[in-house]
Structure formats: C-alpha cells, structure tokens
Amino acid sequence: MADTLPAGRRSQWSWALYDWANSAFATTVMAGFFPVFFKSYxxxxVSVTESTARLGTANAIxxxxxxxxxxxxxxxxDRSGRKKGLLLMxxxxxxxxSAGxxxxxxxxxxxAAGLYVFGVVGFAGANVTYDAMLLDVAAKDEVERVSALGYALGYLGGxxxxxxxVLMVLYPQSFGLADKAESVRLAFLMVAIWWAVFSLPVMLYVHEQGHATTRDGRGLRQAWAELVATWRLLRSLPMAFTFLLAYWCYIDGVDTIVRMAVDYGMSLGFAAEGLxxxxxxTQFVGFPAALVFGRIxxxxxxxxxxxxxxxxxxxxxxxxxxxxxxWEFYGLAVVIGLVQGGIQAMSRALYARLIPTEHAGRLFGLYNMMGKFAAVVGPLLVGWVAVxxxxxxxxxxxxxxxxxxxGWLLGRVDVRAGQRAAAEWEG
Structure with a gap:
C-alpha cells in the first residue's frame, strides 16, 4: 500500500499505523490480561487485597x-530534531x-511488575513523540481527519x-497450547511482535519537518531547564493553556471510565466473561466511530x-x-465505543491547531503529562467517594x-484567537 499512495497520503497512513501497532499493548496487556494474570499467576x-496493592503500586509508579x-x-x-529516533528508542x-x-x-x-512499569513508560513515552509527529504529516486543516484515522486504526488493530x-485463552487446546497460563504468556509475546512489525511504516515513510536547535550533549543537559520555558511558552498561548486545563478535566473522566469499568461491573455482580x-x-465499535468523528x-x-x-x-x-x-453493560459498551476514540482524536486535533508547529514536541509533552496525571486523580476520586x-x-x-x-473550561476556548496566536509564533 505504501508504494502506491502519494507521498502525503503514504506518510499519513504510515503515521496512523503506529496507533494500530501500539494499541495491542494498551488493549491486550494494560486493559486485558496483565491485571488478571498478575493476580492469578x-x-x-498472597491475599486478594495484597495483590491489588502490588498492582496499584505498579500502576501508580x-x-x-x-x-x-x-x-x-x-x-x-524539539531540541534534537529527531522525534523519529526517540520514537524508535x-x-x-x-x-x-512486553516480550519479557x-x-x-x-x-x-x-x-513482572518491573517489566510492566517500564513497558508503560515505553508505550506512553513513545506517544509523546508520536502525537507531535501529527504536524509532520498533516496540515492544520487536515489534523481532525488524520488524528481520527490514527485512533480508528488503533481500535481496529488492538x-x-x-x-x-481471548480465543487463545478460552480455547487453548485449539491453538496447540497446554493451558490458559501458556496462552496468556504467548499473548504478551505476540503483542511485542505485532508492535514491532507495524511500527516499521512510521520509521520508513514519515519524514520530520522540524529542525534541530542543537545536536550535541547540551540538548539533554539543558532539557530540564527548558521545561520552565515550555510552561512560559504555553502561558503565552492562552487558548492552548485553557484548552489543556479543560482536557485535563474531561480526559480524566474518560480514562477513569476505561480503567474502572470492569471493576464497577464486577462490583455489581456481573460475570467476568461478559465484561x-x-x-x-467497545474496541470494534470504536473503529468506525472514530472515523465518523473525524468527518464530524x-x-x-x-x-x-x-x-x-x-x-x-x-x-x-x-x-x-x-x-x-x-445487558445494560453491553449497551454502555456500544455507546462508549461511539465516542471514546472520537473525543481523544478531536482533542489531539484541536490542541494541534492551537500550538506552533516548531514547538510541537515540547507542547505535546505537556499534553501527555496532563493526560497521565489525570489517570491518577480520577480513579482516586471514584474510589474515595465509593468508600x-x-x-x-x-x-x-x-x-x-x-x-x-x-465542558465549562472548553467553552472558554476561542479557537480562532488560539490559531492566530499560534500563527504569530510561526510567523
């Protein structure tokens, strides 16, 4: 496919396929098998409460x-001009x-906990540079469509x-496997292979547009000091700053539902197989829904x-x-699938419109930081209110x-004013 597409479309599809690649880790490892296998294997x-504490600590770290x-x-x-190299690392x-x-x-x-922690760091850290590369493959008037394409392929691939x-775990003998434990362990290896193979297009066909500000060791030595400057840059873009606060609030809600849904269903007495x-x-509804949201x-x-x-x-x-x-849980799964990928894709696209391209890496770093901080706060809120x-x-x-x-903070975002501010930085 890559050889027959025009260069622009080829780079966009190659970029989007990385979502197809790494969503296997998000779905099979993070959301699916690791939490259950960590407890049962x-x-x-140890007791259920102690294993929960161990898993919770690993996730928090x-x-x-x-x-x-x-x-x-x-x-x-941004400083090195090598987003793709950082993505590869x-x-x-x-x-x-994951293979480990x-x-x-x-x-x-x-x-297992140590491998999981560093696997999550690799997954989420790579998303920082991956998100920033959106502006390397899409013009500002294309970011909604291309961002949605990435999330759609992620839902489908994952x-x-x-x-x-899941079929391997339910019917291990049909796959020539001894038992469910061997099936889950093999699933982790399959994720690693899937992630590696489908990461090749972004490495081969996406070319960065940014330029390095330095290529020597000073880039790393000065990086921490530049974080303060990055925050000042964001504050000079008031609409981007306001949007980031809005994003922090509502994506917290989105991530909390993702992380707590199975636990909530089990607390109501629903069967694990149904969950x-x-x-x-949710995964398969999310594929076409994300594409539709891009058009919307x-x-x-x-x-x-x-x-x-x-x-x-x-x-x-x-x-x-x-x-x-x-049956209501199934209905909710469908409804969530209709909007989950859409809200993520549109958030990434809107933020890309509000920031200057030359500083996309560092500003998307803050974007991802806010998203990860939200993943800590939301579950705590649900847990303590329940207690x-x-x-x-x-x-x-x-x-x-x-x-x-x-939603209230989002209402205070003037998109046109934000685009003008970003254009002045690029001007």
Whole structure:
C-alpha cells in the first residue's frame, strides 16, 4: 500500500499505523490480561487485597514516571530534531518489556511488575513523540481527519489481536497450547511482535519537518531547564493553556471510565466473561466511530465535536449509576465505543491547531503529562467517594464533576484567537 499512495497520503497512513501497532499493548496487556494474570499467576500466593496493592503500586509508579518524563521527552524531541529516533528508542523499550513478560515464571510478581512499569513508560513515552509527529504529516486543516484515522486504526488493530488472544485463552487446546497460563504468556509475546512489525511504516515513510536547535550533549543537559520555558511558552498561548486545563478535566473522566469499568461491573455482580466481551465490543465499535468523528470534526469543528462527546459521556455516567441488568453493560459498551476514540482524536486535533508547529514536541509533552496525571486523580476520586458513601454507584456518579468542569473550561476556548496566536509564533 505504501508504494502506491502519494507521498502525503503514504506518510499519513504510515503515521496512523503506529496507533494500530501500539494499541495491542494498551488493549491486550494494560486493559486485558496483565491485571488478571498478575493476580492469578504472579501473585497467587498472597491475599486478594495484597495483590491489588502490588498492582496499584505498579500502576501508580508507571503513571508518575510518565508524568515526569513526558515534558522532558518533548523538549528533547524539539531540541534534537529527531522525534523519529526517540520514537524508535521508546518503542524498542516497550516491545522488549512486553516480550519479557513471556519469560516470567509463576510467582515472580516483582519481575513482572518491573517489566510492566517500564513497558508503560515505553508505550506512553513513545506517544509523546508520536502525537507531535501529527504536524509532520498533516496540515492544520487536515489534523481532525488524520488524528481520527490514527485512533480508528488503533481500535481496529488492538481489537483484532485482542480477539485472537481471548480465543487463545478460552480455547487453548485449539491453538496447540497446554493451558490458559501458556496462552496468556504467548499473548504478551505476540503483542511485542505485532508492535514491532507495524511500527516499521512510521520509521520508513514519515519524514520530520522540524529542525534541530542543537545536536550535541547540551540538548539533554539543558532539557530540564527548558521545561520552565515550555510552561512560559504555553502561558503565552492562552487558548492552548485553557484548552489543556479543560482536557485535563474531561480526559480524566474518560480514562477513569476505561480503567474502572470492569471493576464497577464486577462490583455489581456481573460475570467476568461478559465484561471481557463488552471490552471487545467497545474496541470494534470504536473503529468506525472514530472515523465518523473525524468527518464530524471537519464539519462542525473539533471543539463542537468534543462537546457532543461530553454530552454522551454525561448520559453514560447517569445510566451506569442506575444500571441493574448485565445487558445494560453491553449497551454502555456500544455507546462508549461511539465516542471514546472520537473525543481523544478531536482533542489531539484541536490542541494541534492551537500550538506552533516548531514547538510541537515540547507542547505535546505537556499534553501527555496532563493526560497521565489525570489517570491518577480520577480513579482516586471514584474510589474515595465509593468508600465514603459506601456505594459504588455514587463513586461512578462522581465522574460527572470531571465532565462538567471540562465542558465549562472548553467553552472558554476561542479557537480562532488560539490559531492566530499560534500563527504569530510561526510567523
């Protein structure tokens, strides 16, 4: 396909295929098998609460590391002019860590946790440079469509491999495997291979437009000092700054629903098999829905498309808080699939419109940092509200605060003024 497409389209598809590649880690490892396998295989010798504490600590450490590293990685990418090289390095880290999980024997929870933490760092760190490269492959009037293409391929690719992995676990003998444990371990290795192979197009066919400000060791030595300058740059772009605050609030709600949905369903007594099926439904609905959202963003603008998604999420939260039957969980999975990829794609596209291209790396570093910080705060809110109210339903209802705050801040973003400010920096 790459040889028959025009150079512009070829680079856009090659860039988008990286989402297809790394979504396998997000779906099969992070959301799917690692949490369950960590409890039942690597931490099977301790109580459920202790294994939960171990897993929670690993997730917190991973999120904290990414939050601290994301803006630094953005600065390095801008200063070196080598976003693709940085993407390759971090992708390699993630691939090796995922493959390493295949080798971890039963009971070695600390080794598994360490590999997982660094795998998440590789995955999320690579996304900093990947997001910044959006402006290398798409003009400002194309970012909605191209961003949506990436998320759509991510849902499809991650969903396809996850489907195969789930079938392997459910029917191991049909795949020539001994048992479910061997199936899960092999799934981790398959993720590594999938991620590595489908990362090749972005490495071969995407060419950076930015220029290095330095190529010597000073780039790394001065990177930390430049973080302060990056924040000052963002503050000189008031619409981008306001949008980032809005994004921090509502993406917190989105990520919290992703991370807490299965736990919430189990707290209501729903079967684990049904929850796994619901996750697959969300993946496959998300593929065409993200593409549709890209077209909607072209028509009504990314800001209004995000508002549309926020309205849907408010309905989802109300529905979830009143949910009684398992079939409703499937319905929610479909509805979430309709907007989850869309709100992520439109957020990335809108932010790209509000920032100058030459500083995309460092500013997308802050963008990713805010997203990872949100992944820490939201689940804490749900958990503590549930504890204090003694109600899981009240816990999930608290997510409304995040969507309302995010929508209010989004209303204060003047997109045209933000684009003018970004153009002045590029001028």
């Amino acid at each position: 690597w931490s099977a010798d 991973a999120s904290l590391l990414v939050m601290l590293l994301a803006p630094l990685l953005g600065v390095i990418a 971090l992708t390699t880290l993630g691939v090796l860590m 999980l295949f080798l971890v024997a039963e009971g070695y929870w600390l080794v 969903g396809l491999l996850f489907t195969v992995n 796994l099926t619901a996750l697959l439904i 963003g072209d028509r009504i603008g990314a800001k209004h498309a995000i508002w549309l998604a926020l309205v849907v999420y408010v309905i989802v939260v109300f529905w979830a808080s009143q949910m009684r039957a398992e 204090l109210s003694d109600s899981a339903r009240m816990g999930i209802l608290s997510v409304l605060l995040l969507f309302v705050a995010g």
